[in-house]
Amino acid sequence: MTAPGRRRPAHVLANAPFRRLWMAMSVCSLGDWLNILALTALAGNLTKGDYRVQSLAIGGVFIAKMLPAILLGPLAGAFADRFDRRLTMFYADLARFAVVLSIPLVGSYQWIIVATILVECVNLFWVPAKDATVPNLVPKEQLESANQLNLLVTYGSAPVAALLFAVLSVAGDVASSLLPMLTGTHATGLALVVNAAAYLVSAFLIFTLRDIPRRDGAISTPSVLKQIVEGWRFVGGNRLIRGLIIGMLGAFAAGGAVVGVAKIYVGALGGGDAAYGVVFGAVFVGMALGMFFGLRLLRELSRRRLFGLSITVAGAVLVAIALIHNLVIVVMLTVLLGACAGIAWIIGYTMIGLEVEDSMRGRTFSFLQSTARVTLLLVVAVANPLAALFGEHLFKVGRLAYQFDGSNLVLIVGGVLATVVGILALRHMDDRKGVPLADDLFAALRGESYQREAEEQVPGLFVAFEGGEGSGKTTQSRLLAIWLRDQGYDVVQTREPGSTKIGMRLRAILLDAAERGLSARSEALLYAADRAEHVEKVIRPALYRGSVVVTDRYVDSSLAYQGAGRALEAADVSKINAWATGGLVPHLTVLIDTPPSVGLTRLGGAADRIESEPLEFHERVRKEFRALAAAAPERYLVVDGTLTQQEITREIQDRVRDILPDPVPQESEDATGTMPAIRD
Structure with a gap:
């Protein structure tokens, strides 16, 4: 007698409610990345003529995007845990549509900053409501696959947005040459209109999604402030969640170092805007590869071990990027860096979704989003001044010469920080102590479990x-x-x-x-x-x-x-x-x-x-x-x-x-x- 075959589970996208939410998140992610590119470009166009003013203007957009997380992040998480999540996302999309559409109509730098802050405030309510809803729409065994798809469109849409922005820019340039009365900001205005349309499409998809569980009256906590305090206390008191968040914040700090000096570093390597765009896209291509193929390649390795290991390897790769002065190799290493980051994020999101109760999940995701943005803000704010303070240095030994600038120093510091955090996370969360990490890893690369192999x-x-x-x-x-x-x-x-x-x-x-x-x-x-x-x-x-x-x-x-x-x-x-x-x-x-x-x-x-x-x-x-x-x-x-x-x-x-x-x-x-x- 032979055992009957097991029914293969349906793909997670066969789940209609999740598929609709995923489609909404896909267009939103595309709009978010298009928003970043368009606003920074528009800020640069409005402040042409003075390099320092232009640099500060572009930096101001990044600061405006991250600043609201400091105050509103925990409040937004409590909101996601207390109120109807479908309506929260729907009204947030409508608000983003209206604010983004107003930017090209007003056309001033001051309004860019104000509008950016408003959009980010709304994002803080949309994201935790979405993250807390996903585990309620898919079975537990499909949560990792769902998070893979979510993070894929979150970061994988960045190269698509860059390509779309380039196409819209070309279209704008052609239109400007044919119609001289059009201003130089026509291309960014067109991109912002497309961005606003993406938010409107998302609002429609969310409004027609009726399967999101309502949260009205589900939480007995009488005070929103008390809910926020409980969320912070929970993160600090749960060893596993604390280890996950420390590791993910360490990865964000390293990423902030890259964001802060990437443009300068690519320029020092002889690359222009096109090379900068390639490096930008390489990060997200790597993340997509890591989310899908990295986890499949190492499916037999403990998820806790893989989390810490991926952050450690990312730190080592970042140090290598800082020391190697070859643009082609830097691009390839950047893909590997993105792959490690993708593996760490999908594991972190999945474990938080599994370990945190539904009543606390919104605050936990919000806490992560808020602290990650604050960490990124601080690192970006420090990275360029540190690079400028260190300056440029040329070291010569005989005929050999090696250029080591402030951007190299910042990247090395970020890489060392990520390596240390990865090692700490690995020691903090290791659930296979006594099993050699190298043997465990090599067995996983062969598609085997080291523990089973030894049995x-x-x-x-x-x-x-x-x-x-x-x-x-x-x-x-x-x-x-x-x-x-x-x-x-x-x-x-x-x-x-x-x-x-x-x-x-x-x-x-x-x-x-x-x-x-x-x-x-x-x-x-x-x-x-x-x-x-x-x-x-x-x-x-x-x-x-x-x-x-x-x-x-x-x-x-x-x-x-x-x-x-x-x-x-x-x-x-x-x-x-x-x-x-x-x-x-x-x-x-x-x-x-x-x-x-x-x-x-x-x-x-x-x-x-x-x-x-x-x-x-x-x-x-x-x-x-x-x-x-x-x-x-x-x-x-x-x-x-x-x-x-x-x-x-x-x-x-x-x-x-x-x-x-x-x-x-x-x-x-x-x-x-x-x-x-x-x-x-």
């Missing part, structure tokens, strides 16, 4: 069920075992703790509500002892004879309950359990993700020692389970525990079909003379 090969299949109290994992593990037996497989259904004689004694101690004085370290060691006996006496023998082992809890429970719940060092808990199990890892871990506020109400009878812990304990446990799944998505199936029992069962069966071996006759277990495991 012994067994003929059986190992499936573990994880989840919080009352999640339904015990029921689902039993239903899967029954289904597999009906398919003709030899199944060993087991649990932790308590599937061996010694394990039963340990279970009595571990779950006894009277054992309140048990220390966290002792608890972790007792669970590891039960697991060592469980693997040695039940799991490994069953796998070697070709059985399918279905266990209710395994190593992840210790990482979640003792690591996060009891606040023990995750590396210590991981090492203890790796030694206890001999490195045996399930082929598939099914996480039934149920909010503790729901799961705890399902429990019947007297609560045991773990069940009676406070809600905050169970919330930490749930977040750690989700973090473990997000770090190795290829080995996990995350199922929404609030679905009906039938829906959960169907999702699990669909995934398990894909990894099932050929069935082993049921008599094989009896023929070995081995006692079956204790069943639930």
Whole structure:
């Protein structure tokens, strides 16, 4: 008997509500980049004649674009969490349409600055509302793909906008030559009209999107100010989110160094505006390549490790860009720099979307957007003065000469900063301590998992069920075992703790509500002892004879309950359990993700020692389970525990079909003379 084929999930764009939102975001992104190019060009045209005035005018546009984030970013995030997100985006698009359309009509530099600030204020409300809506429109397993598409159009539309601006500029020049009465700002005016039209199209698409969940009355917090404070406190208090945001801000700081001196540096290399445009486009081409091909190439590498590694490599590449005086090589390295940035951003956005509750997601994204813009503003403001202060220097050694200017210094400082932040993020978030990074990376490049490569090969299949109290994992593990037996497989259904004689004694101690004085370290060691006996006496023998082992809890429970719940060092808990199990890892871990506020109400009878812990304990446990799944998505199936029992069962069966071996006759277990495991 062969296992039936698993149905391939539909592409994320087959989801009609998400597709409409994605189309709206695509035209908005195109309009945003066209807006930057048109406004900076218009500011330069209006201040021709004085190089310093022109430079300050263009810089003023960038400062005006980033300044509103300092004050309005957190407020906008709270707004996205409190009010109807569809209407928020719709009215924001209409406001942007009206303001942008007014710029070529007024035609003064002062109004450019005012209009830029107004547009950016509106953007601060549009972006967190969009980011917080995406996880509500797509299934969890498609969130990474959705974020890939979102970030692709966010940054991939930049070269398209540059090309469109060039075409509109040529059209404007031709029109000016044919009609001398047209001013020199005709091309930028035409680009701004197209920009305004893009916002109007987005408004129409958003208005017709009726599937965005309403937020009216969904948040019980009575004060907007209190919501903002909660969002900031949440980011600072969550270790994983804090690590993600530190890493992403470090990447932004390095990017700010590039933005600040790129024009000067390209000019020093002998390139003009065309070369500057090529370097500008190379960054975003690299980001698109990194978002799609980088993650696919390294799909077996832990997402947490890949996040820190990509930022570290980006810093090293930036240092190389600063030291190499060859424009062609600089362009190629810039593509690599963009690829590293793309990988880091898609991972960061995906993990934040998975880890942050819907009620806090808007404020978290807004906090990231605001602090990123402030970081970029500060770096851009410091970069050019630092480069000017350092000046130009020509170093000679014999016949060899090397030009090292202030722009080189700024790029090196940015590269070193990114490298340090990447290393810190890697150390802060590493979820595979003890596994050599180089070996892990080379195995991922071969399309393999280092941990699996090192494991012994067994003929059986190992499936573990994880989840919080009352999640339904015990029921689902039993239903899967029954289904597999009906398919003709030899199944060993087991649990932790308590599937061996010694394990039963340990279970009595571990779950006894009277054992309140048990220390966290002792608890972790007792669970590891039960697991060592469980693997040695039940799991490994069953796998070697070709059985399918279905266990209710395994190593992840210790990482979640003792690591996060009891606040023990995750590396210590991981090492203890790796030694206890001999490195045996399930082929598939099914996480039934149920909010503790729901799961705890399902429990019947007297609560045991773990069940009676406070809600905050169970919330930490749930977040750690989700973090473990997000770090190795290829080995996990995350199922929404609030679905009906039938829906959960169907999702699990669909995934398990894909990894099932050929069935082993049921008599094989009896023929070995081995006692079956204790069943639930």
